Amino acid sequence: MAADPLTAALTRAAGWLAAADGLLINAGAGMGIDSGLPDFRGPGGFWGVYPALGRARIAFEEIANPAAFARDPQLAWGFYGHRLALYRTTEPHAGFALLREIAAQLPQGAFVFTSNVDGQFQKAGYPAERICEIHGSIHHLQCSRPCSERIWSAAGFAPEVDHAACRLRNEAPHCPQCGALARPNILMFNDWHWLEQRSAAQQQALADWLGQVRRPVVIEIGAGSRIPSVRRFSEQYGQRLIRINPLESDSPPGSIALPLGGLAGIRRLAAAYSALA
Template sequence: MNKAVDIIGSARSCLFLTSAGMSAESGIPTFRDKEGYWRNFPAYKNLKLEAVDLANPRSFKTRPSHAWAFYEWRRRNAKENKPHEGYTAINSLIDNHFENSFIHTTNTDGYHMTSGTSADHVYEIHGSIWRLQCMAGLGCSYTYEENEDVPLCGLDYDMMTASNLPMCPKCGGLLRPHVLMFGDFDYVEHAYQYNNFRDFLERAGIPDVAILIGSSGSVPTNDYLAVRLQASGCKIITINPDESSLRVCKPDVYIQSGARAAMTEIVRELRIKI
């Protein structure tokens, strides 16, 4: 921890790379634990449907009621829970310590913005459950829009089926979450967030430090980015209670801890007010 505090304390620029483990401490399931997934969705176990089957554009065409139930449950779950103190600690570092900083997250729960992070400091590279896009993708002028309605559609918890599905106001087709799914070729990039991320890299160059939080390496988007940054001289700090998370990126500093405890301790050691 002391080495991490020293690196962060002397750094002027930082990229936070947050993944599923960051949200897990707030009650957001990772869906990588199959048994945990089945406990939440016994109806899907009977149908032999896994998360990879439902988080897939094909399911919105072939079984839209089941696909939307999966995401409606996630929207309600995210609304019922809230970001933990680790998010606040990150915001404190962004606001009160670094000259240039940014959050590159694979999480789709919107918790960084919910915690108070400015929207121009976040790139949700895998999208957000709080936006909807038309199934037609760029073939429809609707593309994507913010929608934080809860409930958005009807949900039968026992059968895990949804009703009154959201429809596109432009073309009348089905709307889907603005989330990059498995086998997804119709996801519409969020240009505003992408451009803000690009602007950060132009300002900061290679950041002094990147903090990789909560990635199991199963979806290694952030891990691969960390590897590329490290090769260019960026110091990498990994925060994860599971040591197997180190298989993709070998960090300069490894903190075997959850995000909440690690980030709040770092801020406390740096004497930055949360």
């Protein structure tokens, strides 16, 4: 009896991994759902997490915007402060470790390319020098002006947020050089002041790694088409692309589509790979 299409796809994907010398892990927002992180896709989903913004009819694109910090810093930092605290306390799901275990068996290991700003890969034990955060990181700050190119850690800032109002209760962080309001070092909507040096250095490290890998396999998890940065990168570098996505698994010819959630897809793939050993 012939295997069902999903089993056949997993077997083919496992064969790719067995022949690979490096693993490129490309992660979108769907990677964090199984860790309990919210999905902001669509105004209804976003306002469900932030009802105060829903009552005020403030869309994600409006609050994730430098203009929000100029207009109402306590509201903007209420939103980002809540996210910062959430990401600090969230434990990465088991799929992060499973991918690390696969990568540990490959000569060139793994490199992460992600649009997520949550720092979950670092928390899951991936080395910082093997992570490229193309939209920046909420765990780093910059001046909102900005007065210089300085980027610094947000570790010293402990946000206290009124969740019902989505407003910061305590004092917002400020630039240590000029005293202006600080903001996350994240690429926002309509953002002309994002300091990209940290991300640019990560992209160069990724380019250097790609130059050393001869048989890469790309595993893409939870990357949507609404902001297609990760999907485009996967298709650019993924001669062997495994796309894990429960809603948007459509993939280029020759690639492998796994219409599963992030953790479920990683578990099935890891099991198929282990079965080859």
